[in-house]
Amino acid sequence: MSHSRRSLNINLNLLPSKRKLDDYAPLWSAEILAMGGCHSFAPSFSSPNPNPNPNPNPNPARVRDDSSLSSSSSSSTSPASSSSTVQFFIRTDSKTVVVHSPRDSTVASVISRALFLSGAAASPGQYRLIYRGRQLDAASTLSASRVASDSTLHLAARLRSTRLPRSHRVVDDILFSASCLLHSHPAPREIDALLLEFLASTPSATQGGDDVDDTTVEHLGIFTLAAVPAALVGLYLSDRPGCRLIAESAIRLFLRQAPEYVPKPGHLHCSVIVLEFCKLIAATCGKSDQLYVDCRSALALLMEPIASSYGSLQNLKLVVELYPFVSEVAGYLIKGLESEEIDICQQNLSEFASFLVAIRTAIKQWLGGTGKGQISRSFFHDQNHPMHESWIRDLRQVFVKLLRMVDECLRKYNDLPAAKGPEQGETVLAVLSGVHKFSKIYEDGDALVHEVLMARRASVNALVRCAKRNEKLKWMLKYKDVTDFESRRNLTMMLFPGGKDDYERMHEMLIDRLQLLPESFEYIGQVEAQALHGGLFVVFKNESATGPGVLREWFNLVCRALFNPENVLFLPCPNDRRRFFPNPASVVDPLHLKYFGFCGRVVALALMHKVQLGVVFDRSFYLQLAEGTITLEDVKDADPCLYMSCRKVLEMDAQLLDSDALGLTFVREIEELGTQRAVELCPGGKDIVVNSTNREKYIDLLIEHRFVTCTSEQVSHFAQGFSDILSNSKLKMRFFLSLDLEDFDRMLGGSDGINVSDWRAHTEYSGYKVKDRVIGWFWKIVEGMSEEQQRVLLFFWTSMKYLPVDGFGGLASKLHICKIPDSQDRLPTSHTCFYRLCLPQYPTISIMQDRLQFITQEHVSCSFGMW
Structure with missing residues (x-):
């Protein structure tokens, strides 16, 4: 089919420069193009006439032959007088034909005729019938399409050069509807509906896949x-009634629905459209x-999840x-x-973090193999540097200004949580987290942030100690020299799941005390880890007691069994029976590795539930x-x-050692x-003699074999x-690296001793008064107890031995x-869940x-009278 060229009312300068008009639109007739149905809409918003006469020439020069006329004449008798038949003209690029057809004929049948x-x-499916600037639905009838008698319809063929005819058609309809509204004419279709149609026709959405192709x-x-975007924004700027609301509704619809219809890998290309709106x-x-x-x-929301996809764009352009x-x-x-009130909305904090993730990823890909993907100071000092860009200096100034403001805020509010409340403290921490993320762009950024943190240690620790659970704060775990124990403890506890008090997700266990270890192993070691993230509910068989006190008792009993040397899993240190390490001989138990995994879960759960x-x-x-290196000094306990x-061996005289007086070789007797047996x-x-030159290597290999090689599987x-048990299993290394051994001892082991004065100060009374004779007797007896008796009493009272x-x-x-x-014959009882000791009024101290x-x-203390 030949394509005619006519004089069109189109601003060609506003069209994309690298493609032809025909690449974007179906082959409309000149009259339809003049109505704005093609891509002639532009930011100037001076559109052509939106409502031309559908039959601009009342007496067109019809190019027809006798067969056309005879066919049309024979197809209907008295068409003008028949109410059930309509006469109309169909124009093509080469001729105009007259058609008579029943009003209940479908558009598809009219196209074929x-x-x-x-x-x-040609195939009818390659053509569209246009009436008064709108495309008629092929399945609709002439009556439903409201085709008037003696009307002129246009038969248009779609260019075969486009792969996405539907996309072009919907876009044309959006532009035409916007043009009509701008000139106070009714839109053929609602723009919201057209936008939804466009999004729903996204190839990846229609195919149901998660990938994005060309x-x-x-x-x-x-x-x-x-x-x-320019057409919709032009409509948004219009002062014509209703236009602004229609455009705003359409733009917001795109912001909401585009991420839903387009898979995440395609969000980058959606962001290009949202960027244009912005x-x-x-x-x-x-x-x-x-x-x-x-x-x-909306642009910020599209940025962060697609950071890994930026390689498909020019990274420098994206940064700019x-x-x-x-x-x-x-x-x-x-x-x-x-x-004064540190007034920062959460939306700005979230957007800042998202844009930083995107720009940092783009910069790393732009730098390629340069360093660590960070901007060196030479980039913004040396204008002759091959990678010097003007935006580098400007972005650096933003970072420095924000860091200085955070420093000033920390200096001004030395005790911010007390002075301003927890909400302001959370806000400052959120900004500080953003500044830390910002610092990753620069080679010296981390050092600058560390300098501020060290200078404001008191304020930082006051903030972190009071911080609510927030996984975004885990970056602070690496600054051990800045944080104190309380801060580190709060930060590491954020690595555990937050659902331990979720009673709907409790993992229930019914334990027989006589089968404590094997049954606990089945409940904890043999289930999916996710089942343990919600919390634990423990009941001992044939006992009615439930609640936190029973859970604490179960933890203590299971831990005592696991670390009992008779179970060959762990060995105590000779000089500190509370301190343990894996037993190399645990292999005698066929299930020892599974029990080590079980033990790891129990210890993590105890920390999660704050049980010492x-x-x-x-x-x-x-x-x-x-995953640190073990030296000789690390094994002395x-x-x-x-x-x-x-x-x-290390301190021995070199000559004496070289004389082979010890008879040592690089062998260990086990x-x-x-x-x-001997292990090389x-x-x-076995043939290498230990001497003064290799003795240090010998000691290192001996320590490594004794404490690493022989127990590597157990530790693993x-x-x-x-x-x-952690919320993310990949955080294990970060957990242990962020704590010193002493920190971990205090979190898991609790306090070393019991202070009776502190005990007394934190005890209240019900039915008794602090000066009652019975209360005086009680504390006098407790003060005279041994430490072990005090711990057993505390266990009876609270189900915990260690505070x-x-x-x-x-x-x-x-x-x-x-x-x-x-x-007076009754023994005391306790409600361990509520730390309540029920004490009869005994007549004498004895x-x-x-x-x-x-x-x-x-x-006696275990489970006696406790519930």
């Missing part, structure tokens, strides 16, 4: 290249316009496009920090969990004899199950079990002594002492 009459040998990119590109609205309405603010927020948004939002943060187990790890064990022997520490070790399974590191003040509530009317000594026996 017109093609037959005009002699065109077709999807081309589909979204049609929207931008056709200047649809620039147009900012240039015409200003950045204070709410629609602009919402477009900027995003830099103004980083600068703009940073300005809002700086202004908020300067205010009274168990601590040897340094050699802890260093393995942190685990094996004092080996440590002293190695020290003597005793297993009553038998001894290195290939050919324990670490895996521990990481199962938090901050003593009784670290408990969730105070302890209580309640008066009960029972006779009777009370006798009753208390009875319940402080280890075998």
Whole structure:
């Protein structure tokens, strides 16, 4: 079919320069093009006439032959007088034909008839029928399409050069509807409906896939290249009634629905469209316009999830496009920090973080293999540097200004949480997190942030100690020299799941005390880790007691069993029986590795539920969990004899050692199950004599074999079990590296001793008064007890033997002594969940002492009278 060229009312300068008009639109007739149906709409918003006469020439020069006329004449008798038949003209590029057809004929049948009459040998599906500027639905009837008699319809063929005819058609309809509204004419279709149709026709959305191919990119590109954003913004600027609301509704619809219809890998290409909205609205309405603010927020939401896809664009161009948004939002943060109330909205914080992720990723890809993907100072000092760009200096100035403002805020509010409240403290921490993310762009950025943190340690720790759970603060874990123990403890606890108090997701366990370890192993070690993230609910068989007290008791009993040397999993340090490390001989138990995984889960769960187990790890064990290097000094608690022997070898006179007086070779003697075997520490070790030149290497290999090689599997399974309980198993290394061994001891083991004065200060009374004689007797008896008896009494009272590191003040509530009317023959009872000791009013101190000594026996305190 030949394509005629006519004089069109189109501003060609506003069209994309690299493609032809025919590449974007179907072949409309000149009259339809003049109505704005093609991509002639532009930011100038001076559109052509939207409502031309559908039959501009009342007496057209019809190009027809006799067969056309005879066919049309024979097809109907008296067409003008028939109410059920309509006469109309169909124009093509080469001729005009007259058609008579029943009003209930479909548009598709009319197209077929017109093609037959005009002699065109083509498929009807390749053509569209246009009436008064709108395309008729092929399935609709002439009556439903409201085709009037003696009307002129246009038969148009779609260009075969486009792969996405539907995309072009919908975009044309959007532009035409916008043009009609601008000139106070009814739109053929609602723009909202057309936008939804365009998004729903996205190839990846219609195919139900998660990938984005070239077709999807081309589909979204049609929207931008056709200047649809400009058309909608022009409608938004119009003062004609209703136009502004229609345009705003359409733009917001795109912001909401585009991420839903387009898979995440395609969000980058959606962001190009939203970016265009942002620039147009900012240039015409200003950045204070709410629609602009919402477009900027939508752009930020599209940025962060697609950071890994930026390689498909020119990264330098992307940086230049995003830099103004980083600068703009940073300005809002700086202004908020300067205010008396630190007034910063959460939306600005979220946008700032999202734009930073995007621009940092783009910069890394732009730099390629340069350094660590960070901008060196030479980039913005040396204008002759091959990668020097003007935006680098401007972006650096934004970073420095924001960092200085954070420093000033921390200096001004040295005790910010107390002075301004927790909300302001959370805001400052959020800005600080953003500044840290910003610093990753620069080679010296981390050093600058660290300098500020060190200078404001007091303020930083005050903020972190009071911070609510926030995984975005985990970056602070690496600054061990800045944070104190309380801050580090709060930060590491954020690595655990937050659902331990979610009673709907409780993992229920019914435990037989006689089968404590194997049944607990089945409940904890043999289930999916996710099932343990919601919390634990423990009941002992044939006992009615439930609640937190029972859970604490279960933790203590299971831990005691796991670390009992008789179970061969762990060995205690000779000089500190609370400190343990893996037993190399645990292989005698076929299930030992599974039990190490189980033990790792139990320890992590105890930390998650803030239960102190009274168990601590040897340094050699802890260093393995942190994947650190173990030296001789690290094993002196685990094996004092080996440590002293190695020290003597290192300190021995060189001549004496070289004389082979010790007869040592690079071999280690191991005793297993009553038998001894020799293991070479290195290939050919039995033939290598230890002398003054290789003795340090010998000691290193000996320590590595004894404490690493022989227990590597055990430690690995324990670490895996521990990481199962973290909210993200990949955070295991960060957890152990962020704490010192002493920190971990205090978190897991609790306090070393019991302060009776502190105990008394944190105890309240019900039925008794603090000066009652019975209360005086009670504390006098407690003060006279041994430390072990005090711990058993505390266990009977609260189901815990070891207190938090901050003593009784670290408990969730105070302890209580309640008066009960029972006779003097009754023993005390307790409600461990509520830290409540029920104490009868004994007549003498000796009777009370006798009753208390009875319940402080280890075998009596466990589960006796507790619920």
